[in-house]
Amino acid sequence: xxxxxxxxxxxxxxxxxxxxxxxxxxxxxxxxxxxxxxxxxxxxxxxxxxxxxxxxxxxxxxxxxxxxxxxxxxxxxxxxxxxxxxxxxxxxxxxxxxxxxxxxxxxxxxx
Amino acid sequence: xxxxxxxxxxxxxxxxxxxxxxxxxxxxxxxxxxxxxxxxxxxxxxxxxxxxxxxxxxxxxxxxxxxxxxxxxxxxxxxxxxxxxxxxxxxxxxxxxxxxxxxxxxxxxxxxxxxx
Numbered sequence: 180x181x182x183x184x185x186x187x188x189x190x191x192x193x194x195x196x197x198x199x200x201x202x203x204x205x206x207x208x209x210x211x212x213x214x215x216x217x218x219x220x221x222x223x224x225x226x227x228x229x230x231x232x233x234x235x236x237x238x239x240x241x242x243x244x245x246x247x248x249x250x251x252x253x254x255x256x257x258x259x260x261x262x263x264x265x266x267x268x269x270x271x272x273x274x275x276x277x278x279x280x281x282x283x284x285x286x287x288x289x290x
Numbered sequence: 291x292x293x294x295x296x297x298x299x300x301x302x303x304x305x306x307x308x309x310x311x312x313x314x315x316x317x318x319x320x321x322x323x324x325x326x327x328x329x330x331x332x333x334x335x336x337x338x339x340x341x342x343x344x345x346x347x348x349x350x351x352x353x354x355x356x357x358x359x360x361x362x363x364x365x366x367x368x369x370x371x372x373x374x375x376x377x378x379x380x381x382x383x384x385x386x387x388x389x390x391x392x393x394x395x396x397x398x399x400x401x402x403x404x405x406x
Contacts, residue, residue, distance in 0.1 A: 183332070215397075222294070222381055222397030223333070268332055277346055278395070280325075280332030 182206050183271050185281035193289050198256040200284050202269035205250065209271040213278065214243060214254050217266045226267075227254070259288045292316065294398035296382050302404045308370035311401045314363070315384030321345075323395065324357055324367050325381040333381055339365065372405045379403070 184203045192198045202212075210231040215223035229236040229243045229252065236243050242255045256263055266285050270278040295314040303309050315322050320341050325333035336355065338346040341362040350357070354373070359365040369376055379402050383395035 185332075220399070222296075222383075222399045223395075224397070225395065270332075277335055277338055280334070282330070282332045 181282075182209075183269060183279050183281040185267075185269060185284050187284050188282070189285040189287070191287045191289060192259045194261060195258045198254075198259045198263065198286055198288065200254040200256075200267050200269075200286065202252045202254075202281055203250060204252075204271050206271070206273065207250065208273040210274055211272050212243070212245065212252050213270045214241075215268045215270065215280075216263075217268065217283070223268060256286075259286075261288050261290050264288045294382055294384055294396055296380075296398035296401055298401055299399065300402050300404075302406060303372055305374055305405050306371040308368065309372055309403060310366050310368045311380050311382075311403075313365045313367070313382030313398060315365075315382070316386070316396055319384035319386045319396075320362070321385045322359055322365050323383045323385075324365070325383065325397075326378045327381055327400070328378045336367070369403075372403075374405050377403055377405045 182205050213228045214226040216226050217223040227238050227241050227243050229245050234245050245252045264287050266283045268280050268283045270280045272278045297312050322339045324336045326336050327333045336350045337357045339359040342359045355369055357367045379400040381397050381400045383397045385395045
């Protein structure tokens, strides 16, 4: 049972445009969500987080939106840069600090 | 601050052999995690330590996998005997909690295991 799903395995975006990465979850007990970025041959690095008491969190070019009723979150990157090309994972936890990860979306930003 | 250190970076073994991975977390991080990431999938938690105690090992295949965190600092993960399906990247992560908030994990670079 995949509790955290990223249904788009890949996404290509032109440099300067907006990248939108989506994530759906099934467990209504999840209350904290993270996005990680992973380059080849490196471990995932923390990007941005959001608590279930918020519906938006912004950090520079990165914004995460949470729609609790739809059990959906999205990561917006504006403007997209070639260095953003990586695999992005969303992860969710239910207060235990044990995170369940999605399968990842490979973002390619075209120069 | 130094990151999470893992070794080796790569390992190739034959099935039924044994292998061990090592992790040194960020200094002061009480919580340490081992994740398995199979190609094309997201990381899956194998075991979580709080200091030197196990918090969650519900997804650790205990017939062949074992892990320990002596003295609450570095940790080793062992597979004995290895199977072909154990081929994956094994990620170690550590975390701390500042101001009562969870700032997420810091991952190491991982060990890529290939079982042939």
